[in-house]
Amino acid sequence: MRETLDFLLNDWLRVGELSARERFADHNAETFGAVLDTCERLAREKFAPFNRLADTEEPHFDGEQVHLPQATHEAMRAFVDAGLLAGSQDYELGGMQLPCVIEMAGKAFISKASVAMSGYAMLTKGNANLLMAHGSEAQREVFAKNEFAGRWFGTMCLSEPQAGSSLSDVATRAEPEDAADPLGPRYRLKGNKMWISGGEHEMTENIIHLVLAKIPGPDGKLVPGTRGISLFVVPKKLVTPAGELSGERNDVALAGLNHKLGYRGTTNCLLNFGEGRFKPGGKAGAVGYLVGKPGEGLKCMFHMMNEARIGVGLGAVMLGYAGYEASLEYARQRPQGRAIGPGGKDAAQPQRPIIEHADVKRMLLAQKSYVEGGLALELFCARLVDEANTGDADAAAEATLLLEVLTPIAKSWPSEWCLEANSLAIQVLGGYGYTRDFPVEQHWRDNRLNMIHEGTHGIQGLDLLGRKVVMDGGRALQLLAARINATIERALPRPALAERVNELAAALAKIGRATKSAWATGAPEEALANATPYLQAFGHLVLAWIWLELALAAEGESDFARGKQAAARYFFAYELPKIDAWLAVVASREPLCREMQDAWF
Known part of the structure; x- marks a missing residue:
């Protein structure tokens, strides 16, 4: 995973350029790497070894106190002592003034090791950040500062x-x-x-x-x-x-x-x-x-909710990533079956590792495209946060609008498709996948909650189609389309990417037409009845765009680069075509779901 993370941060997002900004002037590639090293070590030593323990020894209440495994206490104390709760905060608050994208990348290691144990940190950080934005000076000093310090x-x-x-x-x-x-x-x-x-x-x-x-x-x-x-x-x-x-x-x-x-x-x-x-x-x-x-409670609370939605998306990605790595390791070691063709049923021939079978490769490619694409999405959103906070006025305004339209996707897409990655991981392991001898069943159980956390799919779909793509005359959608078209322009000179360029351009046009068709009558009940299929199609468009971006960045003939290019090819061949079915009911304003009667069930 570290190689992929370094690729996303350095080759794609070019985070080193942030060091030229005043807020991050004390940082460079070495300090960014040190943060990732610290998080990777904490994940390996304090979180991952006790993830199963935290699952089997559930919190229990004795009538006076709630009891957790001691390992959870120790893991969170190590996280606090490393200064990670306040990583992106001002020096005066005990922070390191890290870019959000570096903080998010470090958190990826912790979430992958034990998303449930690390949940306390995400909530505390979001709570304190809200108070820094909307609280009084006294509330910031008393409550937020003590939360960043890990005291509360x-x-x-x-x-x-x-x-x-x-x-x-x-x-x-x-x-x-x-x-x-x-x-x-x-x-x-x-x-x-x-x-x-x-x-x-x-x-x-x-x-x-x-x-x-x-x-x-x-x-x-x-x-x-x-x-x-x-x-x-x-x-x-x-x-x-x-x-x-x-x-x-x-x-x-x-x-x-x-x-x-x-x-x-x-x-x-x-x-x-x-x-x-x-x-x-x-x-x-x-x-x-x-x-x-x-009367402004929701306005304030959405500051924390939007941050939490990106955090939930990252957690979903990393659970998917953990399952992908576990099933990949298993597939490389598990012998079963023989080659299709002459001699394939000869029991005297040696069995092959299941990773050599085409259908297992399909399941692993699907997982790779979901989890690596999902990680790129979350880091891109974190990079937009840095732009909104430290960019010039025009760049900050554009980043803020892009975050508005991408936040429902950053939460919902990984929580659906990285859950599917976990399901495929179980399938790769076969019967063993259902047992507690292997971790993939816990990854699936942990991830199933993320489709509900911080707003269900239905809520995210209503937010996207009902508000985000139509606000300010569709300005956020126009900005996203401009970003996608810019990627298309960059990819056009690459003959190997020509087919995917055309497919992405066609998908973008389909989203635009479906959006207009959904709102053609101006009746919200008609437009929003199929908001969830719209959300699914929109998410696949965004991920296809990201995979085209990653294919452009993954140059060369190394195994690493060829793996990224193969995952991009998989997503365009197997996943992007799904949007046609989703958008068909959106564009026609299919009334079945809103007209269905209780008694008919």
Whole structure:
């Protein structure tokens, strides 16, 4: 994997050029490499050896505390001690001012080693980054800074048992308190939050929850829909304005742990806020501090959600990558069957390694195209983050728009197709793939959650077709099309790529026509009924573009370069043609799914 990562960073994304920017002036190829070396070592020594342990010894609650394997505590402490939680932050925050793309590349090693154990870091970093963007100076100093230091970990609390993905139905209340507080306007929260990853543990002295809740209007009623949603920072244990524990427990209680198919190494919780089990200040209600302005909770929270969606995409990629490497190693060692043709059924002839069989090669090529293409996608998005943060005004604006349209793909595409890679890994191992003697069954179980994490496929499809490709008159889609056309222009002089150039150009045109057809009547219910097939087709277009980019960068006749070229060829031959079926129902605004009646099932 390291060779591929170095190729993507240096030969394709040319991250060395970032050192010319003021923020990254202290860095060079040597320091970037040292970060990757550190992450690779941590993954090998602290995470990978205990990934199975974290799966089999699930978190359990004894009525007072949640218990995790000691290995999880030690792995996260090693991650914190290496300074990786604050890697991209300012020096003043204990950070290294790393480019996001280098931080993401380092995280790839950790996610591949144990995505569930590393989940606490992703949540904490996203929580702190949100507070840096939307919190007050005191909230940044007290909460975010302690999270970056690893003293406290963080969560995001959106879903509720009755609401799920429908955030407009959030019912948690936040009643204002008169008391002034240096940490911000203070409220008392009451409600329940479900599916909260990292919501309870004993790895750090405090847990900082970011909670969506509604502030009652003058009539005491909650504002319907999403307009009334505000964001609050709610610590498990109350803290002083100096950032020390006050000694008082906040009214946040664990109601129970969810026991999942996979991702078992991350606690997943039902949390009760303000049920009265704890009474800070002598009364019920969890103490929370308003982040940003009232009614702008979703605007603030999407800062963390979009970051988390790219993080989920990376986790899905690396689970797929782990399965690919395991099945590749197995296929090289497992003898079974003989050559097709004369003498192929002669039992006296030696068996062949299964990697020599065409269908096994097909499954391995599919995995390679999914996971290496998916990794390139996530790193490209991280590189856009760096451009948005440090580029000139025009480049930053363009990168921001491209991120808008690519984020649904960065989350959804790997969570579907790298899951398929895990399924193919099991298939390569045959019966052994279903046993716990090999890791591929756990990779599949862990990855299955990623299609649901941070917004289901349906949610991502609605976001892409309903908002991202039509906002600002389709400006984001136009920018992406311009990038794709620029790649096509660069590839045109290469005779070996001529066929793929034509196929990509045709696919881009099909996406454009389907988008217009979907919205031809202007009726959202007609356009969006087939948003998920649109998402799938759009994702395959993006990945085909990326594979053409990688084929251009992978020059030469080395085995490494030929492998990249073969994966690109596979994606265009076997995967890109699938978009025709997906786009057909989009373009025709096929009404079946929206007209189907309950009783007909």
